[in-house]
């Protein structure tokens with residue numbers, strides 16, 4: 160009995176040590192009643208804008224569209240192009256999702272100093288792979304085939320309705336519903352990414368900081384539903 164307890168403790172210790180910082184946050188998350196309620200509504204009545212493919216089991220014909228990128232954990236439930244609701248930004252956000260990991264934009268815990276680096280991810284559209292966040296030297300990208308993701312997938316498959324609501328809420332508790340604005344990476348101040356550390360030459364870094372398209376999209380973001388939508392004209396890009 161004692162040996163069994165020790166083995167279990169060892170196993171728990173080992174799996175906690177294997178988990179990356181985001182996985183640990185998800186495991187320890189304590190979603191509140193509002194988050195659980197939201198998850199309940201989302202899972203009971205999936206919105207056409209949300210996850211369209213069946214969770215963890217994408218239909219065959221969709222697999223072909225995105226063979227390699229489905230290897231990241233988020234994509235085991237979310238679609239290849241998860242951004243839909245913001246019509247002005249969605250094409251850019253989906254384009255970026257091919258070389259910037261979901262975690263980079265959606266996991267930005269307050270009070271923690273994250274660093275960003277390239278990681279090799281099969282299927283990325285960028286020669287360097289994907290930009291992923293790290294905390295104290297540990298990368299926080301979750302791959303679909305990680306032991307933690309396997310265990311979670313099994314839990315999900317065995318869970319009933321209430322269990323799945325809790326899993327959804329826990330997974331999303333550390334995440335932000337919205338990612339950063341374009342200006343966080345294409346602006347002069349409060350830069351999220353350090354382009355030098357990512358290996359960009361100063362000239363290219365400057366180009367990215369001053370990118371006119373990103374700055375235009377950010378500057379003209381409607382503040383309320385009644386704001387008129389501004390379309391891009393060539394002269395805006397030259398300003």
Ligand code: HEC
Pocket residue numbers: 201202204205206208209210214215232233234235236237261262265301315327330331334335336337
């Ligand atoms: C077990 C399946 C599953 C996994 C894995 C998953 N999601 Fe989700 N996610 C959902 C569901 C279901 C919704 C609700 C969609 C809807 O109905 O609007 C959602 C919604 C979201 C939302 C909108 C805000 C919210 O909380 O409802 C964001 C942002 C998001 N997910 C990001 C991510 C990121 C980033 C990852 C990877 C770290 C991830 N998700 C992994 C199932 C999943």
Ligand code: HEC
Pocket residue numbers: 208233234237241242243244245248252255256259260261262263264265336337338339340
């Ligand atoms: C470059 C930053 C960036 C990356 C990378 C990114 N997101 Fe987002 N995401 C955003 C922003 C910004 C929003 C909010 C858009 C809005 O409504 O203004 C958002 C919103 C969402 C939403 C809400 C639904 C919707 O239609 O907008 C979901 C779900 C989501 N992201 C999932 C993901 C997943 C899954 C990944 C990885 C495959 C990912 N995101 C990668 C920035 C990003």
Ligand code: HEC
Pocket residue numbers: 248251252255259263264285339340341342343344345351352366367370372373374376
């Ligand atoms: C998390 C940081 C991040 C956010 C947020 C972000 N971008 Fe980017 N963006 C990048 C990086 C990094 C590149 C360059 C990738 C490369 O080619 O090496 C890039 C490239 C681009 C490019 C191509 C520029 C070029 O010279 O190749 C455009 C256009 C662009 N982003 C627009 C946007 C818009 C519009 C938004 C907001 C909807 C946005 N970006 C949000 C990081 C970001």
